[in-house]
Amino acid sequence: MRIQLVHVSKTFPPRQRALVDVNLEISNGELVFVCGPSGAGKSTLLKLLFREIDPSDGQILIDGRDVTRLGGRGIARLRRKMGLVFQEFRFLPALSVLDNVALAAQVIGTSKKQSLAKAYKLLKELGLEDRCDAKPFALSGGEQQRAAIARALINDPSLLIADEPTGNIGDEVAGEIVQLFLKIRDRGATVVIATHHRALIQRYGTRMIKLERGFVMDDSPEAIRMPEYTW
Amino acid sequence: MKLSLIGLVFRQVRSSLRHLCWTHLLTSVTVALTLFVFGAFMMLQVNLEQLLSAWGDQIQITAYLGRDVAPAERGALLKRIESLPEVQRVHYTSQTQAWRDFQSALGAQSGLIEGLPHDILPASVELSIKSGYRDSSTIEQLAQRLRTEKEIATVEYPQQWVERLGLIVLAVEWAKWIVGGVLFLATFFIVGNAVKLAIYARRDEVEIMQLVGASQGLIQAPFVLEGMLQGVAGAAASLAALWGVYAVMGEQTELFTALILPIGHLRFLDLERSMLLLATGWLLGAAGSIFSLRRIVKTWRGSDWAA
Numbered sequence: 001m002r003i004q005l006v007h008v009s010k011t012f013p014p015r016q017r018a019l020v021d022v023n024l025e026i027s028n029g030e031l032v033f034v035c036g037p038s039g040a041g042k043s044t045l046l047k048l049l050f051r052e053i054d055p056s057d058g059q060i061l062i063d064g065r066d067v068t069r070l071g072g073r074g075i076a077r078l079r080r081k082m083g084l085v086f087q088e089f090r091f092l093p094a095l096s097v098l099d100n101v102a103l104a105a106q107v108i109g110t111s112k113k114q115s116l117a118k119a120y121k122l123l124k125e126l127g128l129e130d131r132c133d134a135k136p137f138a139l140s141g142g143e144q145q146r147a148a149i150a151r152a153l154i155n156d157p158s159l160l161i162a163d164e165p166t167g168n169i170g171d172e173v174a175g176e177i178v179q180l181f182l183k184i185r186d187r188g189a190t191v192v193i194a195t196h197h198r199a200l201i202q203r204y205g206t207r208m209i210k211l212e213r214g215f216v217m218d219d220s221p222e223a224i225r226m227p228e229y230t231w
Numbered sequence: 232m233k234l235s236l237i238g239l240v241f242r243q244v245r246s247s248l249r250h251l252c253w254t255h256l257l258t259s260v261t262v263a264l265t266l267f268v269f270g271a272f273m274m275l276q277v278n279l280e281q282l283l284s285a286w287g288d289q290i291q292i293t294a295y296l297g298r299d300v301a302p303a304e305r306g307a308l309l310k311r312i313e314s315l316p317e318v319q320r321v322h323y324t325s326q327t328q329a330w331r332d333f334q335s336a337l338g339a340q341s342g343l344i345e346g347l348p349h350d351i352l353p354a355s356v357e358l359s360i361k362s363g364y365r366d367s368s369t370i371e372q373l374a375q376r377l378r379t380e381k382e383i384a385t386v387e388y389p390q391q392w393v394e395r396l397g398l399i400v401l402a403v404e405w406a407k408w409i410v411g412g413v414l415f416l417a418t419f420f421i422v423g424n425a426v427k428l429a430i431y432a433r434r435d436e437v438e439i440m441q442l443v444g445a446s447q448g449l450i451q452a453p454f455v456l457e458g459m460l461q462g463v464a465g466a467a468a469s470l471a472a473l474w475g476v477y478a479v480m481g482e483q484t485e486l487f488t489a490l491i492l493p494i495g496h497l498r499f500l501d502l503e504r505s506m507l508l509l510a511t512g513w514l515l516g517a518a519g520s521i522f523s524l525r526r527i528v529k530t531w532r533g534s535d536w537a538a
Binding site for chain 2: 079080088092095103106107108109111187
């Protein structure tokens with residue numbers, strides 16, 4: 001999926017400016033890290049992409065279509081092409097890990113049997129096959145993170161959006177997860193990741209967009225090598 | 232909707248009933264309490280209508296015949312009266328029968344009228360009126376019509392009583408619509424709010440379903456089904472409670488009802504009204520869910536929080 005942000009601003013009431021005149025273009029099949037300190041506007045940017053919130057100004061084009069004009073049905077259709085990994089995971093507490101992951105496939109019409117099989121395969125790939133029957137909150141932070149990633153991948157998304165996907169896990173597992181995201185990118189999907197994990201970004205050397213106080217401070221290929229950035 | 236999605240809806244309802252049984256129970260109890268008040272009003276109305284109908288049965292017009300009416304003329308008169316659309320029943324009392332009734336009414340004092348001729352009392356015709364014609368103007372018109380018959384000497388009926396009963400019937404009819412309407416609206420808002428609170432408690436579930444791309448219909452369907460179930464369960468419980476109250480009152484107040492109500496005993500809601508109460512519960516549960524969800528989903532989708 002190709003993403004374009006044209007003069008996008010977002011102000012929260014009463015006058016908190018989260019994003020200011022952001023202009024960006026992310027190509028189809030690109031993996032991009034969005035980084036910056038807390039309050040920089042990373043999560044806001046991601047939430048605008050999957051229309052959890054609306055921009056105060058500007059256009060957000062996904063594959064050339066202005067998603068700010070979509071109604072309820074259009075938003076639902078858009079999200080079915082996306083995989084979302086949230087900072088706070090957002091699981092249904094009454095369902096098992098396997099059912100939580102399978103639910104994302106079931107809501108788009110995949111049969112229960114197929115959904116469960118797909119969910120199990122993904123959980124196995126992410127090393128969670130023995131945690132399938134557990135309730136999400138019985139899992140450690142890292143395990144929940146991986147389960148959330150499994151849920152995001154179950155519908156083979158064209159766009160994967162991840163908010164701090166390596167926030168609760170060690171460097172080794174974080175590396176594995178980024179490797180997984182790279183594989184997804186290689187299959188043709190666009191991947192947008194918000195993260196604080198600076199070492200990880202530098203290790204993989206992909207594109208980095210640096211936000212600060214709502215402004216895009218740097219989106220150059222050199223940005224990744226700048227040692228003075230502290231976030 | 233695909234079969235797999237219908238299956239998902241039912242699994243969600245089953246899971247919700249199992250895991251959130253206390254929330255569902257609380258909502259059903261609220262529905263039951265609210266519908267109990269509504270059902271009690273319906274029961275009061277049924278009994279009041281019954282009472283008014285019983286009082287109406289007692290309205291009679293008495294037409295006293297002249298002294299020299301031949302049997303053939305009397306027979307023709309009775310036929311004419313019976314054919315009138317307002318008349319429910321006609322009862323003829325001959326002079327002899329009137330004398331006997333008078334004597335028995337006097338009982339031990341009947342010696343006082345000894346020596347009086349037995350034909351001193353006139354023959355009479357008593358007419359009871361059909362329920363749709365018991366207003367004062369119709370009865371007065373009927374009385375005037377009877378007065379035009381040459382065989383009839385005098386016509387009497389309890390005019391004041393008929394007028395008062397007419398006012399009572401009118402007041403009950405208005406109260407039925409006004410109080411019933413207010414109670415229905417109150418029931419709607421209370422049930423709607425109970426359902427809304429139950430849905431608010433599960434906003435995470437709705438939010439997650441929205442974020443994974445579920446359609447509005449798929450998100451709403453389990454809640455609407457649950458609302459229907461809660462509504463019907465609450466209405467059934469309110470019917471059971473009403474039946475309990477009715478049974479206890481019937482036992483305890485048999486004498487009281489016999490004295491006050493000419494209907495003899497209290498009546499429970501008939502099948503039609505019982506079904507109406509169940510349907511009201513069903514409808515309120517479904518409508519409460521739909522309205523609450525629409526408002527909540529709208530609010531959440533437009534929600535803003537700082538990143």
